[in-house]
Amino acid sequence: MYLRVPAVCAALALGYSFAGCKDSTATPAASANGPRPSFATASDTGGGGGGPGNQSHFVANGNSGSVNWFVSGSPSDSGGGGGGFVFGSLGVSRGGSTNSPQTFLSYFIEQCDPFVGCTFFGGNGLIPNGDLSGGGQQLRLATNTTGNPNFFTFGGPSGLVTVNWSANGAFQVRSSGTTELIFPGFRQHSTGVSTSASANAVGSVVGVVVPPGSPGNIGTNQNVIIDISR
Numbered sequence: 669m670y671l672r673v674p675a676v677c678a679a680l681a682l683g684y685s686f687a688g689c690k691d692s693t694a695t696p697a698a699s700a701n702g703p704r705p706s707f708a709t710a711s712d713t714g715g716g717g718g719g720p721g722n723q724s725h726f727v728a729n730g731n732s733g734s735v736n737w738f739v740s741g742s743p744s745d746s747g748g749g750g751g752g753f754v755f756g757s758l759g760v761s762r763g764g765s766t767n768s769p770q771t772f773l774s775y776f777i778e779q780c781d782p783f784v785g786c787t788f789f790g791g792n793g794l795i796p797n798g799d800l801s802g803g804g805q806q807l808r809l810a811t812n813t814t815g816n817p818n819f820f821t822f823g824g825p826s827g828l829v830t831v832n833w834s835a836n837g838a839f840q841v842r843s844s845g846t847t848e849l850i851f852p853g854f855r856q857h858s859t860g861v862s863t864s865a866s867a868n869a870v871g872s873v874v875g876v877v878v879p880p881g882s883p884g885n886i887g888t889n890q891n892v893i894i895d896i897s898r
Contacts (some may be wrong), residue, residue: 711810712740724896726772727890730762731803732862733833735884739877740836751782751884752789758873759829760800761889765824771797773811773819773829774896775873788853789824807833807886809871822898831871831878833886838876840868841885853898860892 739754756777764770774792788804791813811817813826818826842863849856870880 671777672874674779687885694834708722708847711833714780724799726770726894728761728763728772728892728894730769730799730889731807732759732761732864732869732887732889733800733807733809733831733884734759734864734887735831735833735878735882737869737878739879744861745773752780754779754876756828756876756878758878762797769797771795771800773809773813775829776851777873778825778851779876787823788851789822791819791821791824791826791884795819796832802833806833807867810811812875827872827874829873831869831873831884833867833869833884835867836863837883837887838846839885842864854896855898856894856896858892860894861890861891863888 697722734757737755738758741752756775756861758773760771760773762771771794772792773795774790776788776790778786778788780786793813793816793819795811795813795816799809800807809829809831809894811830812828813821816826819826838862842861844861846857846859848858864885867884867886868880869878869882869884871878
């Protein structure tokens, strides 16, 4: 069941904040565009860890990918220009120990219609390690969260998630310190060191299209501790 809120929340969701970023270095192009944090560096306690899935904690190490996208127009208006919009964020990351590696996926999507308000939905949790492949210049995610006992969804459906990343050489970023990401009803706090390179992404998330050329990152996390609460 989708969570509906008044349309005014659309502006609030776009005003998410990144607080407390420290010791961050980038190329000139990165400084112009701003660093983008990894969204997928936590495992969900509602799956393998027990509990309702409202709190998440994980330490990420290894390859990661993230993408943000924005499409104007009502979600039901394929031609755009309807006054609404779709905003999405997704990230995936390696973690766990050497003997027991893990792969974590997290996504958050907001769909707003000027007449009926906004819906928010998302999910996070562990996925099979083989569902993420590549690294460096190319990264591919292909998983089905339906029937996955280690993956928790809220406000929306489970299903197929596929994203392909291709590095574009526009910028590189190194981030060290604390980052906070806030949406209505969603908060992510991360601490650690990560490096990333800009990439173009394309795919779909439980039926929501990630348009070709969406801005993304291919990166590496080093002991990034992330806590998610909803």
